[in-house]
Amino acid sequence: MKFSSKVTSITPSTTLAITAKAKELKAQGHDVIGLGAGEPDFNTPSYIIEASYKSMVEGHTKYTPAGGLPELKNVIIEKFKNDQHIEYSPEEIIVTNGAKHSLALLFQTILQEDDEVIIPSPYWVSYPEQVKIAGGKPVFVEGKEENEFKVTKEQLEKVVTNKTRALIVNSPSNPTGVMYEKDELKEIGQFCLDNDLLIVSDEIYEKLIYGGKNHISIAEVSEEIKNNTIIINGVSKSHSMTGWRIGYTAGHAEIIKKMTTLASHTTSNPAVMAQHGTIAAYQQEDGSVEKMRQSFEERLHKVLPELESIPGFKCVKPQGAFYLFPNVKEAVQTGGFASTDEWVTALLEEEKVAVVPGSGFGSPDNIRLSYATDLDSFLEAVNRIRQFVQRKSS
Template sequence: MTIHLANRVETLTPSTTLAITAKAKELKAQGMDVIGLGAGEPDFNTPSNIIEAAYRSMNEGKTKYTPAGGLPELKQAIVTKLKNDQGLEYAPSEIIVGNGAKHILYTLFQVLLNPKDEVIIPTPYWVSYPEQVKLAEGVPVFVEGKEQQDFKITPEQLEKAITPNTKAFILNSPSNPTGMLYTKDELTALGEICLKHQVLIVSDEIYEKLIYGDNTHTTIAEISQELKEITILINGVSKSHSMTGWRIGYAAGDKKLIAAMTDLASHSTSNPTTTSQFGAIEAYNGPQTAVETMKTAFEERLNIIYPKLISIPGVKCKKPQGAFYLFPNVKEAATLTGYESVDQFVAGLLEEALVAVVPGSGFGSPDNIRLSYATSLENLEEAIKRIHTFVQNKTK
């Protein structure tokens, strides 16, 4: 018997990040000293108070099903967090908790999109946005965030991309992969376009707690009540509290949309993992010292390795304002070293210098690479040194 896969999965593009990670693991298994800079997760353990709260919940017998959209106590913790951090008022019925922000986004697009509905996605983009839109039979519409614009799109670009089929616009600030941040004025201008054309704003704020220097985070929903009404916020504990494996994310927004997402979740996952939810309650209600400690460490690493990175011949890089990624343009370095593309340069870097980075092609930006500084400073400095030596030795 020949099994024919559904058309929807035939269109999927394999994750570039996972492919590089797999190759790096293969080389490590062969005894190679590979330094991986592809990590999309903090290198800190989950804070001990969160682990203890989850463990305590298990010992107390709290190991059964929960409501499909999350524990009432966790929803209330999120409501309080949004009020305290952004001044936003939400009811628990306007919150859904899911198995990570990725699952929340997937569920959102499944209940939102009909065939041929368009979703505007600025480039560079997080790799799963277009794939999730395609899985919901929607159409990704890419708008280039030019490097000279700090990888951000303008209101004029946004408006030009809007058609009668446009359903939503994805906003990711701070951005994965660039680490760049939209200002309040920039968000206001983009929001005016969305209001004018009644386009739903999907605001992915998963890196909200990782902002550096004098920069501050603004959520587009806090700018006005009108913008709040057309925005669905996406967030979670993965990056802020180093809980990537716990898989807890949430959405806050329109009650009807949240109800539809909850109904779908009831048929797909039953509920978010119960133990993880109790951990997330502690993450939001407990002390935030570990969050600040982690942020400080990331900023220190960034300030140390950034000047070393841009000293490499043919490497140009905007200094990120948040998250834990550097997104340098290495097109010139690839040319200097005799490679026809950045993808080939990345492959050579892994095989010869034993440094694993993620090619920007997976993010819609083929001249760039993504380096994560969610690893030790020792590893980072050695990796930058290897990249520098690799470029110097191969420059013709």
């Protein structure tokens, strides 16, 4: 059987693969602790569930416009006014089946064959694959660990070509949890303006920030940069609504129009009851989001020192999201493993702890651990990892 070259060129998700292996071992009766999932371990707040249920009872179970309910677009517009102090019109908003769908539609809309997209690494696993599916070419720029995994203007200048179409900015980052400061965003934004590049700003973790810091969107920096930016966001992480599949995109009206046309021929519209739940999520906030954020911050303060105490582990302190991304190169080498991937497989098989190898994020010396799990389980996982490292190095 013959398959599309676009399908055969993409790499399966490392995150989903390790999660599937962990579930398989659990089904066999093993006591597996999974630290691979990229979703909050809290249920969706009850007021959102109730609003969604109410909408169905009232008969909101039919098709909606492909780009989302007008009332939801208006709520999103208000959200941008309140949180980022920037303004959009309904024509500049599309609601999608999750932020991942937003990105897929965007790349298929803006990329011609062999157009290049600059992707800072470490990166979320789906960025390069989505660019390839759209016929584009991912161009990677390494965010140095000594610079908190962030890229600089000087690095970007070395890779930009006449084929470069866009740059991805993910702040706070998956997998590192680091954030760009306003002056850094300003420099990157000006670089994109100077080189006529679209800025794709993935802000899905904007509500999960720690240490008293505030989220800054690159679109806030200036009106000129805003007009050159496409914001990707959603309620999956902020409101623990991963399964509801509601994301959205804000940006230039012509891009949004083309994305909406593409969506109309592929998915029709996001689930109507989930859209009504999202309206409630933003309009009826009851403190659940802040409670969840505080819980993640408390976990971070407790688990980071424990993780850093493991021999051969070094970790940049995250400022947002719910991941730790330690460098384990020393532990891997001391343990006699050829690669971090091999080390991760052995850890799962021997200690029944599932973490994600950094190779899937473009950083082969690191691993990603999600602390979106209960504290006792995470601390037990750290103890198992410590035992594993000590046993392999002895």
